[in-house]
Amino acid sequence: MTSNAYDPRAIETKWQERWESTRAFHTQNPGDPGFDASKPKYYVLDMFPYPSGAGLHVGHPMGYIGSDIVARKKRMEGCNVLHPMGYDAFGLPAEQYAIQTGKHPGETTAENIATYRRQLKMIGLSYDWDRELSTADPSYYKWTQWIFTRLYDRGLAYQTEVPVWWCEELKTVLANEEVINGRSERGDHPCERRPLKQWMLRITAYADRLLEDLDEVQWPESVKSMQREWIGRSEGAEIAFPIQGPVVDPLVVFTTRPDTIFGATFMCVAPEHPLLSKLTSVEQRAAVEEYVKAAALKSDLERTDLAKDKSGVFTGGYALNPLMDSSDPKARIPIFVADYVLGSYGTGAIMAVPGHDERDFEFAQKYDLDVVEVVKPPQGTPGLADGVCFSGKGTAVHSPPIDGLPTDDATARIVALLQERGVGAAKTTYRLRDWLFSRQRYWGEPFPILHLENGDRVRVRDEDLPVELPPMDDFTPSEDGSAPLNRAQDWVQTTDPVTGKPALRETDTMPGWAGSCWYYLRFMDPHNAGAAFSQDAEQYWGNVDLYIGGVEHAVLHLLYARFWHKVLYDEGVVKTKEPFQKLFNQGMLTAFAYKDSTGRLVPANEIEERGGKYVKRDGGEELEQVIAKMSKSLRNVVNPDQVIEEYGCDTFRLYEMFMGPLSDSKPWNPRDVPGCRRFLDKVWRAFVDVDGTEAVRPNLRQDAAGELQGDALALERSFNRALQRVDASFEHFNFNTAIAALMTFMNDVGKCAGALTRSQAERFVCVLSPFAPHVAEELWSRLGHEGGVTHAAWPKLREEFLVEDTYELIVQIKGKLRARVQAPKDADNAALEALAKEAAAAQLEGQTIVKAIVVPGRLVNFVTR
RNA sequence: GGGGAGAUGGCGGAACUGGCAGACGCAUCGGACUUAAAAUCCGAAGCCCUCACGGGCGUCCGGGUUCGAUCCCCGGUCUCCCCA
CATH class of the missing domain: 3.40.50.620 (HUPs)
Structure with missing residues (x-):
């Protein structure tokens, strides 16, 4: 039985097979037959996934669909588009699984990749599958090793x-x-x-x-x-403090505030500090050793957390302030071991200035150590005089060589002094390790x-x-x-x-980050057996124009990849300084979850809806609807397979984008999905008579002759308004507004039955195609086009259809809406004011107009008394 | 703890550059078609007062700037994300 009804499954299968067999999304490289060097290039990349055993849930493809929409539009705008996908296939979970089950990680990974590939293809993403890669493939990691060398x-x-x-x-x-x-x-x-x-x-x-x-x-x-x-560059100085007693090596500290050296009333060294045991006196040795042992059990985070109690132990040793007379009793500074000082940062030792550093202040209070003010805060800012620690910039005091100097000058002076005496120098350190x-x-x-x-x-x-x-x-x-x-x-x-x-x-292996450091380069030339990628390919594709992925990779992956890229730049194999020109983070997809009166989250399958309320299936306790991450334990994970099975992939794509701006976190609501399907049904019926046998409705078979008028003119205006909004949505990736615009246009089409022209229909299909590519291909082909809509030209906005002859002028009195009136589009201020006065005559009765604010194109506001 | 983002109807969200708050969709209600249902189509709808006309209130809370504030400024509350 042949039906003319909208059948997503048939259409989607048909076009996915067609795309595959014609290699519709294959991108030529320079030197390939058919490569057109005159087209601009566009490289749009997704952060590739780690293929986990659970497969994709509906959150993963959100970014992929967004980038696919961009890729498809760029193709229609005449770009050579590089849009590949691969797998970050090395990693811990497959190995842990192997330890538990004995199944080789390579086998598990291959199976997971197969699942991912199937799911990705099911979503109709326009990847160049000829460029697919896996970082665990020896032909790939050969070059990861090559870069390591x-x-x-x-x-x-x-x-x-x-x-x-x-x-x-x-x-x-x-x-x-x-x-x-x-x-x-x-x-x-x-x-x-x-x-x-x-x-x-x-x-x-x-x-x-x-x-x-x-x-x-x-x-x-x-x-x-x-x-x-993360890089945490900080400028300051290294200062060598001589140690009192038999120890010869001075204690070198790093500080960003050398100007506060006269306020240093104690020193702290990290538990890992190499001089620690030499500094420690016999009496203190046992206590120090115990402290060091305890510190080894803490993470850096726990040690440096500002909220946590600072702790430390006196070593029994003393240092001398190198800028003070060694006979001055104030020059003698006790040395503590404290775990809020990290061995890996700076020199692993600090001069503690409790008057002007929060952590040192806290430590001094706890152990009852001297606090000296050496920086006077600017007028009005509370400082030590008010019992609080001041860590900002001010004026130096109680510091003989720099008294009265502002912080920046005082710093420079101290650094010069240290240098003169050979006990210190300016120094820049980094948090980055x-x-x-x-x-x-x-x-x-x-x-x-x-x-x-x-x-x-x-x-x-x-x-x-x-x-x-x-x-x-x-x-x-x-x-x-x-x-x-x-x-x-x-x-x-x-x-x-x-x-x-x-x-x-060597029996160690590289961490999971290694393969992802350069995969964007391999995509440019993925089958090259003689090099990581050819110079020609790199030269042409340059860097990634748009990189889309989750914000969780904001630091590590992106920093590591940038680092390798710069090394390759120095090596002369890449010509760009930075790998990713534009970065976009998609938001997280959440789901509804339900909380009982104790605040516990109840798994989704133990819930039912009764009269608009959510209750527990057994017991009937009323629950509160909240938003939470999708997780296995809450059983609120939605699988794309089910959604696509029920509504079709075009509906799935549309809904994912219609939920809200790509950058926002937003909850998946299964109840909203059918709305997107209804829209596609509506589109289909506007093009195809489902009870007939014709490919398209008769009015779409040939171009309408003559100038547009009546409903056709109204639709032309409606279409151009929609197109303008669609085009604008690519600026911030708020495709929800693009889809809303397309829906509004279809609603207008519904109101003007039969008035849709062939040209309007064709342009609409083109604009729809990045969002719902399968149904667009089908309609495009039914309109009689041989080549796919994939490479059709993106419609041009016709501004002349955006202007109307009149507009609705808003009349306000003291900022409140009081009337509306139709105004000619080119009326001047005086005419608008007169029009407004007439329209709001009744409300203005008995009032004196003090002032009229006229905003042409929008409103008139009367200020009255 | 630090850093960032955000808060708009019953729900997801929209609103150009400070100018009609609530586009579009969902859910809801009413109507048409139908033997009936589904599907589809048409319509209503922020809240409150009012039979209605109309009016008042309304974009997390409290202030401010402005003819006019969802938007700008100050203070606060809460949520989410990242560092982890």
Whole structure:
């Protein structure tokens, strides 16, 4: 039976197959046959997913649909569009799953990828599938290793002992995010910080460039400032304080406020500080050692949290203020060990100025230490005189060489003095630390490094890449904390091809971030076997024009990728300084959840609706509707498969965008979905007589002759208003307003039955197509077009149809709406005022007009007495 | 704790540059078509007073600037996100 009804499933299957078989979204590279260099390029990229076992829920595709809409419109505007997708396939969950089930992570990952691919295709996303990639594929990670070797050759990769989280129970090193309050996230076992030999990347060498070049990109200010704070550049000075007694090395501190040196009444060193044991007196040794042990169990966050109590122990040692006479009793400064000082920041020691630093102030109060005012706050600002600590800029006092100087001058003077006496110098430090780059795991990129018998380390030659992961079936961590790869001895024991001598392979692997640092570059030339990507491809595609993803990657992923990009820039293989020109963060998709009277969230499947109220199925307790993240435990996760099955993929796409601006968080409401389906039904019926057999309605078969008038003219105006709003929606990605505009136009079409012209119908289909591509393709083809709507031209706005002859003038009296009247579009102020006076004559009765404010095109406001 | 974003009908949201608050959709109610239902179409609807005409109130709360404030300024409350 052939039906003329709207059948999304049939249409969507048909066009998805057609797109696939014609490679409709395949993008040519320079040098490919058919490549048109005259078209502008546009590279629009999604942050690729980690293919988890759960598959996609309706939140994931939100950004993908947004970027797809942009990609489709850019194609219609005549751009060469690069719009690829891949998988960030290495990572911990697959390995944990392997430990539990024995299933190889490669197998799990391949299955998950298959699910993701199926789901992504089902959504009708216009990716160039020929460019699909997986970071766990040796043909990809060969080049991840290749880039690592460039870093290694440049001295940007090194091994060193750093404190890392170690869990004795699990016999493994854990990442920061796997440790919560000093206990393992899995199993809740105690963890401690332990120094272990790790690979580090010298990202700090790029700190200034990573900071400066933020000015070149169009990113949300919030993300830029997060990166700036993460890098945390601060200018100040390093000062060497001689130690009283037998210790020869001075205690070097970093401070951003050298001008407050005369206010330093005590010093603090980190528990990890190398001089600590030398500083510690015999009497204090036991207390200090105990303190150091306790500190090892805390995270940096716990240690530095401003809300937490500051703690410390006197070491028994004293330092001397280098700018004071050593015989002056005030020059003698007691030294404490305190864990709010971090070994990894600055020099691991501070001069504490309790008068002008909140943390030092708190510490001094707790341990009853001297507080001296050395900066007088500006007039009106409370300071020490009022019993509060002042940390801003002011005027130096009680500081002989700089008394009376404003803070900036005082700082410069002190730095000069320190330098003169050889006890200090200006110094810039960063919060950013080198990147801990190794993991004692199996499912990651092996390091292309060989350890020789004599202790030397060499990198694997380019021609021997990739270093592939050996097949293994046991991924549990070893007793001694070494990586699982250490047990693949056939693989570990190898020969250095240069010297022919025996060598051991590095058994750590790279972290999950590695593969995602450069995937946007591989997409430009994904099958290149001789290079990571060709120079021609990189030259043409440049950087990513629009990068869409979640704000959770604001710091780490984006900073790491920028770092690698800059290294590649120095290496001469990329020509752009920054990888992502414009960044856009989509909002989070939430769902409704229900709270009982105790505030507990009740799983969605234990709830029912009774007369507009939400109640618990058993017991009938009334519940409050709130908004929460989609989560397995609340059973409020919505799967796209079900939605698409029931309503079709075009409806799904439309609803995802219609919910609200792409950047906002918003709740998924299954009740709203049918509204979008109804809109598509309406569109279909405007084009197709569902009871007939014709492809399209008769009035759409050929162009209407002559000038537009009546309903056709009204529709032309309506269409152009809609088009204007659609075009505008691409500025801020608030596609909800674009869809609302299309709906308004369709409502107008419904009011003017039969008046829709072929030209209007065609342009409408074009504008609809980025949002609901399948139904648009079907209607486009029914209108008799051979080529797909994918490459049809985007309609041009015709401004002459935006102006009406008259408009509704608002008449206000003292700012309150009192009347409306039709006004000619070019009436002058006097005419408008006269018109308004007449329209509001009744309300103006008995009042004196003091003033009339006339805003042509909008309103007249009478101020009366 | 720090940083950021936000708060508009029963719900999601709209509102150009300070100028008609509530577009569009959902849910609701009424009507048409139907033997009936579904689907579809038409209509109503922020809240309060009023039979109605009409009026009052209204964009988290309290102030301010302005002829006029959802929008700008000051103070506060709450929510969400990120650092984690």
